[in-house]
Amino acid sequence: MRKYKVKTKKQQKNLIWIWSGLLLILLILIVFSPYIFPDSNTINYELQLQKPSFQHWFGTDEFGRDLFSRVFNGMRTSLMYSLIIEAIALTIGLAIGLLSGYLGGKVDGFFNYIMNVFQAFPTTIAAIALIAVLGTGDLTLIIVLSVMGWVAYARIVRSETLIFKERDFVLGARAAGGSSAYILGKHIFPNVLLPVLPLATLMIGHGIMAIASLSFLGFGVQPPNAEIGLMLKDSATFISRAPWLLVGPGIVLAMVVALINALGDAIRDKMDPQKQMMEI
Amino acid sequence: MKKGVRALALLVIVAVLVTGFTGCTGAKAKDKASATEQTLVVGAAKDFKNGSEPKTLIFDSLTDSLEDMSSGPRLVTEWEKNADFTEYTLKLKEGVTFSNGEKFNAQVAKFNIEYWPVYRDCGYIKKLKSIEVIDDKNLKVSFNESYGNFIDELSKIWVTLPNAVDAKGNITDWTGTGPYVLKDYQADMSATLIRNETYWRTDKMPGITKIDYKVITDENSRVMAVKSGDVDVIGLTEHYTVMPFADVPDLQANKDLQVSICEDYGTITTYSLNWAKGVCMDQNVRKAIALGIDRDMLCSTVLYGVAEPTSRFVLPTYKFSQQEEGLKYDLTKAKAALEASGYKDGDGDGYVEKDGQKLSLKMVVSDTQVNRSVGVFLQDALKKIGIAVDLQVFDATTTKTMLKAGDFDLSTSHPWTGTVVSYLYWRGNLNTYDDYGIGYGVNDEMNTLTETVSVTGDDKVREEAFNKIWDIQNDFVAGVPLYFSQRIFVAQSNIEGLKFCPNTAEVDLSEVVIK
Numbered sequence: 001m002r003k004y005k006v007k008t009k010k011q012q013k014n015l016i017w018i019w020s021g022l023l024l025i026l027l028i029l030i031v032f033s034p035y036i037f038p039d040s041n042t043i044n045y046e047l048q049l050q051k052p053s054f055q056h057w058f059g060t061d062e063f064g065r066d067l068f069s070r071v072f073n074g075m076r077t078s079l080m081y082s083l084i085i086e087a088i089a090l091t092i093g094l095a096i097g098l099l100s101g102y103l104g105g106k107v108d109g110f111f112n113y114i115m116n117v118f119q120a121f122p123t124t125i126a127a128i129a130l131i132a133v134l135g136t137g138d139l140t141l142i143i144v145l146s147v148m149g150w151v152a153y154a155r156i157v158r159s160e161t162l163i164f165k166e167r168d169f170v171l172g173a174r175a176a177g178g179s180s181a182y183i184l185g186k187h188i189f190p191n192v193l194l195p196v197l198p199l200a201t202l203m204i205g206h207g208i209m210a211i212a213s214l215s216f217l218g219f220g221v222q223p224p225n226a227e228i229g230l231m232l233k234d235s236a237t238f239i240s241r242a243p244w245l246l247v248g249p250g251i252v253l254a255m256v257v258a259l260i261n262a263l264g265d266a267i268r269d270k271m272d273p274q275k276q277m278m279e280i
Numbered sequence: 281m282k283k284g285v286r287a288l289a290l291l292v293i294v295a296v297l298v299t300g301f302t303g304c305t306g307a308k309a310k311d312k313a314s315a316t317e318q319t320l321v322v323g324a325a326k327d328f329k330n331g332s333e334p335k336t337l338i339f340d341s342l343t344d345s346l347e348d349m350s351s352g353p354r355l356v357t358e359w360e361k362n363a364d365f366t367e368y369t370l371k372l373k374e375g376v377t378f379s380n381g382e383k384f385n386a387q388v389a390k391f392n393i394e395y396w397p398v399y400r401d402c403g404y405i406k407k408l409k410s411i412e413v414i415d416d417k418n419l420k421v422s423f424n425e426s427y428g429n430f431i432d433e434l435s436k437i438w439v440t441l442p443n444a445v446d447a448k449g450n451i452t453d454w455t456g457t458g459p460y461v462l463k464d465y466q467a468d469m470s471a472t473l474i475r476n477e478t479y480w481r482t483d484k485m486p487g488i489t490k491i492d493y494k495v496i497t498d499e500n501s502r503v504m505a506v507k508s509g510d511v512d513v514i515g516l517t518e519h520y521t522v523m524p525f526a527d528v529p530d531l532q533a534n535k536d537l538q539v540s541i542c543e544d545y546g547t548i549t550t551y552s553l554n555w556a557k558g559v560c561m562d563q564n565v566r567k568a569i570a571l572g573i574d575r576d577m578l579c580s581t582v583l584y585g586v587a588e589p590t591s592r593f594v595l596p597t598y599k600f601s602q603q604e605e606g607l608k609y610d611l612t613k614a615k616a617a618l619e620a621s622g623y624k625d626g627d628g629d630g631y632v633e634k635d636g637q638k639l640s641l642k643m644v645v646s647d648t649q650v651n652r653s654v655g656v657f658l659q660d661a662l663k664k665i666g667i668a669v670d671l672q673v674f675d676a677t678t679t680k681t682m683l684k685a686g687d688f689d690l691s692t693s694h695p696w697t698g699t700v701v702s703y704l705y706w707r708g709n710l711n712t713y714d715d716y717g718i719g720y721g722v723n724d725e726m727n728t729l730t731e732t733v734s735v736t737g738d739d740k741v742r743e744e745a746f747n748k749i750w751d752i753q754n755d756f757v758a759g760v761p762l763y764f765s766q767r768i769f770v771a772q773s774n775i776e777g778l779k780f781c782p783n784t785a786e787v788d789l790s791e792v793v794i795k
Contacts, residue, residue: 043660062581063581136674218675223656234649234652237526
């Protein structure tokens with residue numbers, strides 16, 4: 001016999017508060033890092049490759065730069081870019097998903113074909129190919145990851161639009177003479193937005209990882225700017241001599257992405273009544 | 281039950297011990313076996329057929345580069361020249377065969393002398409009049425005008441069979457007269473070579489009977505491979521430093537490894553300044569850059585005391601090298617040079633401007649740990665004299681594309697090499713962009729001096745010409761020499777006899793043995 005435990009509203013709320021609280025602390029450090037740690041790019045060779053200490057919690061790199069401050073400055077770059085990327089991808093995904101789902105027919109077929117094509121390419125490899133054409137740079141990085149990221153949103157928005165466009169309140173609005181733009185904007189858009197939000201939260205973590213991966217491969221942020229992937233790449237040479245170069249950035253990257261994902265999951269649970277029943 | 285548990289525990293302990301001891305014995309046996317086999321596993325940065333060095337294991341050059349940078353006999357054993365260097369008579373080594381049994385003779389030598397110079401930057405082809413085959417072992421080479429550098433340039437001709445090349449300078453059949461025979465080749469992956477048992481240089485017959493050439497493109501992975509014992513040696517098949525300098529102290533401290541650093545031959549890492557376009561057209565800006573870099577600090581910090589600072593273009597060990605150091609670090613002079621060109625920090629942001637334009641350089645470097653670190657160092661150093669640097673790190677292919685298009689102000693470059701005469705024909709007198717930035721052919725006088733160097737066979741005349749060349753280069757500042765980037769071999773401690781050749785693009789395994 002299967003047993004189910006109902007997650008109470010209070011439990012859900014607590015979970016969201018815990019993840020949000022932890023994330024908030026990190027976010028404060030990340031967002032305000034240029035003000036908290038203004039000297040993260042300052043070179044001081046006398047402090048070259050210092051072990052972690054009270055002065056330098058994560059140690060220093062080969063230029064004597066404090067790793068703790070660089071990690072948070074680097075996370076700020078990644079987070080900021082990831083937010084921009086997801087905002088662009090979400091906008092494109094919403095527009096295409098709404099049009100595709102609402103208009104149906106040939107328009108839907110066309111967009112479905114496009115989405116299939118985009119999903120056929122592994123994101124990182126496609127991003128590298130695009131960067132090879134467009135050239136390296138922060139702007140290129142944002143464009144490339146946005147272009148590769150909209151499909152996930154479009155799929156969900158399309159399927160939700162297909163459901164909502166057959167609902168009574170939409171049929172009623174149409175019968176009352178509401179235009180397609182009015183129905184899409186007033187009735188369907190607010191309803192499809194909610195299921196997309198948890199995905200958007202998860203995709204922020206995904207975006208941070210993608211930026212770090214591309215920077216690690218040499219296609220992302222340029223030195224001397226701090227960025228987690230770039231820092232991890234530089235640490236490869238010092239892996240036996242100065243392992244702390246790897247540890248600090250690695251831990252913070254993992255924590256931030258894990259917390260963003262946990263928050264995304266918690267929001268999804270909160271917003272999806274069907275998920276409130278969890279199998280033991 | 282208890283007895284059963286005890287028995288099981290005992291069994292596990294015995295199994296672990298037996299497995300452990302078997303493993304130990306196995307490893308020793310393997311070591312011993314590999315020593316008897318004399319198989320050298322080489323970790324290489326490039327595909328076997330793409331590098332300059334690996335081909336020297338398969339092919340022989342016509343003449344040899346000796347330690348004093350003069351030319352010695354090899355496939356060409358003797359030569360005579362007339363007084364004005366317009367005629368040379370070459371005598372070839374008798375009894376030499378390619379590894380497939382075909383003979384090396386005057387016809388083969390004639391083909392190689394005519395075919396290869398275009399692809400090996402040999403200047404003699406421009407003045408070559410005719411090659412007459414006197415007999416099987418003698419050739420007479422005639423030039424339209426004097427050409428004194430001919431014999432030296434023959435050391436760059438690696439002899440192939442006439443039907444073993446295509447129309448674009450590619451070798452299609454890797455059959456040579458050299459010490460090894462290519463047995464197996466996987467593009468970008470590996471190659472297997474076995475000893476040429478009929479090698480004609482009996483005094484140079486290598487002890488290593490088989491070479492496993494493994495391509496490991498990532499610099500950190502190469503270092504890990506030699507540390508873990510996956511390969512016997514790294515750095516052997518490249519004429520430049522192929523590992524991060526940061527790793528060298530660690531590798532030197534590793535008792536299982538031996539690190540050999542070449543002090544006599546090699547190149548000086550030199551950054552190219554785009555003197556034909558952009559802000560670096562201004563000679564004072566170029567001078568300020570050269571004066572604004574503290575090379576001692578660079579070497580002691582991000583190069584970990586391994587590389588040696590210098591402002592020369594070529595090592596003094598090479599013939600015709602410059603006698604004096606070039607522009608040394610001087611912050612005051614660097615700032616003065618910028619001021620002389622009208623650059624001043626008007627808005628107090630730490631960067632100088634002229635006509636409202638901030639002095640900003642686009643620095644393009646290929647993606648290696650050393651290049652990234654040196655790039656950040658230079659960025660910081662030039663900031664101190666008010667120059668902003670936009671550092672752009674690309675993969676090797678993109679870097680080459682950008683440099684060839686002249687899309688840079690400051691970049692990594694191909695340095696002057698020994699012999700300097702050879703480099704002069706390649707990039708020393710080039711005034712356009714190539715894969716390595718822009719050449720050093722900065723004015724018409726460089727043309728005249730190049731001509732002087734090629735025509736004369738008199739070393740004194742060449743030396744005088746080169747002194748003028750170095751004066752031009754030091755004054756014009758077409759490039760910024762930074763440090764002597766030594767060749768470094770890292771090998772397992774049981775390998776003996778590795779040595780550096782005067783020709784940095786040659787691999788000589790004649791004395792190598794695995795103990």
